[in-house]
Amino acid sequence: MSSQKHNKLWGGRFDGRTDQLMESFNASISYDKRLWKADIAGSKVYSLALSKCGLISEHEQLAIHDGLSKVGEEWSEGTFQIIESDEDIHTANERRLSEVIGANIAGKLHTGRSRNDQVAVDTRLWLRDEIDKISKHVATLINNITNRAEKDVDVLFPGYTHMQRAQPIRWSHWLMSYAVNFLRQQNKLQEIRKRVNILPLGSGALAGNPFNVDRELMAKELGFDEISWNSLDATGGRDYIAEVLFWASQVSCTLSRLAEDLILYSTKEFAFVTLSDAYSTGSSLMPQKKNPDSLELIRGKAGTIIGKCTGFMVTIKGLPSTYNKDLQEDKIALFEVCDAISAVLQISAGVIETLSIDSDQMKKALSLGMLATDVAYYLVRKGVPFREAHSLSGMVVKKAETDHCEMNEIPLTDLKTISEHFDEDVVGVWNFENSVEQYQAPGGTSKSSVLDQIAKVRQNLVTH
Structure with missing residues (x-):
C-alpha cells in the first residue's frame, strides 16, 4: 500500500492506507451522529476547562465556543455536510470546527482529551435527556390508566388465574395492577438516571487528565451530579447502558402482558373491550376484520428489545478492562431500544385512552x-x-x-x-x-x- 497524508485524529503513526472496506466497517457516523448536540455541549465545556487551566487563551476559548455554536446550528438546520473522512461524530465536529475557525485553534480543543472519555460524556448527556423523555411517556401512560380506572370504578368483570375464571374483581382493579407496576418502573428509571448523571470527561483515554482540568467545574456546567471516581471505569464501563437496556426489557415484558390481555379481551369470544380505529388495522382480504395490530406490535417489540439487551450483554461479557472498540456497538443497541420503548409507551397510552369497554358484556361474563x-x-x-x-x-x-x-x-x-x-x-x-x-x-x-x-x-x- 502506498503512503498518504492522513486527516484522521489518529493518523500520524500510520503510513499505509486503510482498506476501503475497513473504513466503512470502522465508521460509526451513520448512527452516532445522533450525539451531535451532546458532543458540542461537552466540547464547549471542555474548552472552558482548558481556558481555566491556561492551556488556551480566553480569545481562543471564545472562538472555539462560537465555532461550535455555528456547527450546532448547521446540525439543527440540517445543513451539516458529512464527508467520507468523518469517522464518527467527534471527528466530524472537530473537522468542521477547523474549517470554521481554523485548524490552529480548533486543534487545541482535544488537548488531554480522548474520544474514550468524549464518547462516554456524549452518551451520558444524550441518555440523560432520553431518560427524561421516556419517563414522561411512562407518566402519560400511568395517567391514562388511572383516569380510566377512576372513570370505570364501578364496572365489575371476571378476574382470571391460569386463564380460568377465578373471582369477580373491578375492571379498575385490573387496570391499576398495571399502573402500580409502571409506577415502580418509573421509580427504577429515576434511580438509573442518578447513575447515568456522572461526569466521565477528564478521564482521558484511560489514565486520566495530565493538565489538572477542573472536572468539578465541567460537571456543574453540564448538569452532572458528580464526577467519576476512576478513569479506567469511566472510559470502559457501560453498566449504565446495560441498566437502561434491562429496564426497557422489563417494561416491555409488562407492556406485552398488557397487550396480550387486551388482545384477548377484544376478541368476539370475550368482547370486553373495543379498540378505537386509531389503533386498529384491517385485512387486505377479509373486510370484516378489525385487527389489534397496535397491541400485537407492542407484544412483538418486547422480543426485539430483549434481544438487543441480550446481545449487548454478550458483547461486554468477555471484554478486558478499559475501552475496546467492541463498545462502539453500545450505541446501536441503546438508540434502537430507546426508540422502541418510547414508541411502545406512547402507543400503549393511546390505546388505553381511546379504547371503549362493554360493561354489560363484562357483567354477563361473571358466573356464580x-x-x-x-x-x-x-x-x-x-x-x-x-x-x-x-x-x-x-x-x-x-x-x-x-x-x-x-x-x-x-x-x-x-x-x-x-x-x-x-x-x-x-x-x-x-x-x-x-x-x-x-x-x-x-x-x-x-x-x-x-x-x-x-x-x-x-x-x-x-x-x-
Whole structure:
C-alpha cells in the first residue's frame, strides 16, 4: 500500500492506507451522529476547562465556543455536510470546527482529551435527556390508566388465574395492577438516571487528565451530579447502558402482558373491550376484520428489545478492562431500544385512552361459580376453620354440578346437609357487588381500596 497524508485524529503513526472496506466497517457516523448536540455541549465545556487551566487563551476559548455554536446550528438546520473522512461524530465536529475557525485553534480543543472519555460524556448527556423523555411517556401512560380506572370504578368483570375464571374483581382493579407496576418502573428509571448523571470527561483515554482540568467545574456546567471516581471505569464501563437496556426489557415484558390481555379481551369470544380505529388495522382480504395490530406490535417489540439487551450483554461479557472498540456497538443497541420503548409507551397510552369497554358484556361474563371462595369465607365467618370451609365449599360446587344448577339454586335444606352452618343469610353470598366489596384491606378490589390505589399512584407519579 502506498503512503498518504492522513486527516484522521489518529493518523500520524500510520503510513499505509486503510482498506476501503475497513473504513466503512470502522465508521460509526451513520448512527452516532445522533450525539451531535451532546458532543458540542461537552466540547464547549471542555474548552472552558482548558481556558481555566491556561492551556488556551480566553480569545481562543471564545472562538472555539462560537465555532461550535455555528456547527450546532448547521446540525439543527440540517445543513451539516458529512464527508467520507468523518469517522464518527467527534471527528466530524472537530473537522468542521477547523474549517470554521481554523485548524490552529480548533486543534487545541482535544488537548488531554480522548474520544474514550468524549464518547462516554456524549452518551451520558444524550441518555440523560432520553431518560427524561421516556419517563414522561411512562407518566402519560400511568395517567391514562388511572383516569380510566377512576372513570370505570364501578364496572365489575371476571378476574382470571391460569386463564380460568377465578373471582369477580373491578375492571379498575385490573387496570391499576398495571399502573402500580409502571409506577415502580418509573421509580427504577429515576434511580438509573442518578447513575447515568456522572461526569466521565477528564478521564482521558484511560489514565486520566495530565493538565489538572477542573472536572468539578465541567460537571456543574453540564448538569452532572458528580464526577467519576476512576478513569479506567469511566472510559470502559457501560453498566449504565446495560441498566437502561434491562429496564426497557422489563417494561416491555409488562407492556406485552398488557397487550396480550387486551388482545384477548377484544376478541368476539370475550368482547370486553373495543379498540378505537386509531389503533386498529384491517385485512387486505377479509373486510370484516378489525385487527389489534397496535397491541400485537407492542407484544412483538418486547422480543426485539430483549434481544438487543441480550446481545449487548454478550458483547461486554468477555471484554478486558478499559475501552475496546467492541463498545462502539453500545450505541446501536441503546438508540434502537430507546426508540422502541418510547414508541411502545406512547402507543400503549393511546390505546388505553381511546379504547371503549362493554360493561354489560363484562357483567354477563361473571358466573356464580366464581363465588365458591365466598362460600368458604361465609363459613369462616360462622366459625368454621378455613381448610374445612374450603372443603365444604367444594362440596357445594360439586352438588351444583351434579344437580345441573347454579349454587344459589341449591335448596337451603340441601346446603344444611353439607354444613349446619348454612342459614337464610347465605343469600347474601350470591351477589357480585358484595363479593368485591368484602376486600376492604389495602390493595384489594373494593371500591375504596381501588380509589386509594389511584390516589397513591397519582401522589407518587413523577411528571416533570
